[in-house]
Amino acid sequence: MAAAKSVLLAFLLSSFLAGTALGKGYSTTRLSEGQQCRLRRIQSVQPNQRIESEGGLTELWDYNDEQFECAGVVACRNTLRQNSLFLPEFHNAPRLIYIERGRGLLGITFPGCAETYHSDPSAGERRGGLERLGGQSETEQSERRDQHQKVHRIRRGDIIAIPEGAVHWCYNDGDEELVAISVIDLNNQNNQLDERPRAFFLAGGFGGGERGFRGQTEGRGGRFNYRNIFQGFDEHMLAESYGVSPDLIRRMQSQNTDRGIMIQVRERMRVVAPEQDDEEFELEEEERFRRRRFNSEEDEAAARNGFEETFCTMKVRQNIEVRREAEVHSRQAGKLNLVNMHKMPILQYIDMSAERGRLNPRALYTPHWSITDHRLVYVLRGNAHVQITDNNGENIFDERVNEGEMFVIPQFYTTVARASNEGFEWVSFKTSGQPMKSPLAGYTSVLRALPIEVIENAYEMSPREAMEVKFNRDHQTFLLSPSQQGGGVGRFD
Known part of the structure; x- marks a missing residue:
């Protein structure tokens, strides 16, 4: 049996x-x-x-x-x-x-x-469940204690x-x-x-x-x-x-x-x-699983079998508010916390992920696009001026977004956001378990990776201007601190 x-x-x-x-x-x-x-x-x-x-x-x-x-x-x-x-x-x-x-x-x-969790008839669970079995002996009740x-x-x-x-x-x-x-x-x-x-x-x-x-x-x-x-x-x-x-x-x-x-x-x-x-044991098990390295197809196949063995106890939740675990942290600009398949392996199999962000007052989320996913952005607190452009360079979104609202940033569409004087907090849901972004400003940006001559000729700039575009935000990435230079005042300010 x-x-x-x-x-x-x-x-x-x-x-x-x-x-x-x-x-x-x-x-x-x-x-x-x-x-x-x-x-x-x-x-x-x-x-x-x-x-x-x-x-x-x-x-x-x-x-x-x-x-x-x-x-x-x-x-x-x-x-x-x-x-x-x-x-x-x-x-x-x-x-x-x-x-x-x-x-x-x-x-x-x-x-x-x-079923890995069992009620204890002698520890008060009887009142919540076993007493309802009325008419049965204590032995019968004990055999039928709750399991889940x-x-x-x-x-x-x-x-x-x-x-x-x-x-x-x-x-x-x-x-x-x-x-x-x-x-x-x-x-x-x-x-x-x-x-x-x-x-x-x-x-x-x-x-x-x-x-x-x-x-x-x-x-x-x-x-x-x-x-x-x-x-x-x-x-x-x-x-x-x-x-x-x-x-x-x-x-x-x-x-x-x-x-x-x-x-x-x-x-x-x-x-x-x-x-x-x-819960602490569960986190330790998850960490050990996450640190595995696959050196061959055989290793990866073995890992999949191991995943089936640990699937029943695999972590299904991750707190995204822990500031010390932020992937991007800038005192001047804000923080980004990510939850992807590396933090929660189960996300590899549902092919989704999430991002929790905080922008300080007047800070910017660098212009960028997503390579792998659509994003649904839900505004938690504060507000921001957000713009989105399509492949024709047309502005299809130019709004102040407020608490409780939601909007979509399609895959490959380019977006930029600037927090209001109140700051801006959001959570994004992504349709990929391993999301990737390509920024346009900052030290990991596309323009910083281009030769100066390419920037000069593409935008008809002088060498000095090309150097400024390429290196002025050299010490920051994704989250940019407020800057007076070139800031201007928009219609949402």
Whole structure:
């Protein structure tokens, strides 16, 4: 029996990894007509659709907006109230989440992975779970104690990676609302359905007279069919599958349909979660995995097998607020924190990454373009003057962006940003696990790598002027301190 169970678990895990672990690099890129990025204008926008639930609020950006269609993504902001549960769901594409505010517990279930956390009947868990088994002996209750996969402690500043098809839920056990910004990469090669966001809920949904629910909306879209997946099955077949009565199945099919996808919990939940020591051990294991070097194709193949072995315990979150871990740090200009596949190997397989940035008042983010990815930029605090130009040199975005707004920077489009007197903070979601940028100013810039004569002739400059263009920002990169020289005053100042 034990051997058969091990074989089954291995099969489930390998099946899951077959879709998840390959990533985009092993498939042919597909671009729909809507993703040809024929953008004439980009706008910084707020969510335009609202879905109310008993335990919180879901706000969605219009995924039919041409800038989101170009990037092949959909974005939403979930606000989970205190002592409320976001019901279990899975999506048709990988998802990257940033916790903007609050703290809570997050569960992610990977098929084929063992149940590694167990309740202790003698340590107070009985009140939360085993007492509900009423009528059973203490021995029977002990044999049926709760077992589950790891539950993660999440907090403000965390980036969380969730592969497509992985069931996840969230519980707010903190003392304030938990606010999460989510981006789903619909154009990811692991999504073989279509380029529409699809949420599959295991419980809950929306009630009402007709099937589906129409949320409050200010733009296109607005019709949502969020009902749990059990509702479509025959109750007797499910009853036989679970070995329970059809009455219980009917309750599973209809429960919470009038409470939405976030519900208030009547009694405080008690869930077995890792202690701090476990989190530190997890970080050490991740660091050892990250430092591996592949000297041959055989080494890399062996590493992939090792990845399957460690997948069940792999880190799915990384705090992006830790200032001492900033990749770019300038006292005069600001900081950049990156989370890519080298910090979180799971990002190699969902092919996404994130950036958390802070610009000091009046500082600049150097003109640059992305070589590998589209970017969705969400404004956390402050504001900035941002410009984006396309391949024709036309300005398609020239706006002051403000807190709570989001906009897209398409791959290869060139952009520059200058913070206001209040400063500027943002988080970017990227459609590549190993993003690369090419700057136009600073010591790592394209112009600094060109010979002086090339710059002279290309721009009809004198040697002195070419030297100034090439070397005046020689001591800075990406984040540029405020400068009086050539600064001028723009229409947003």
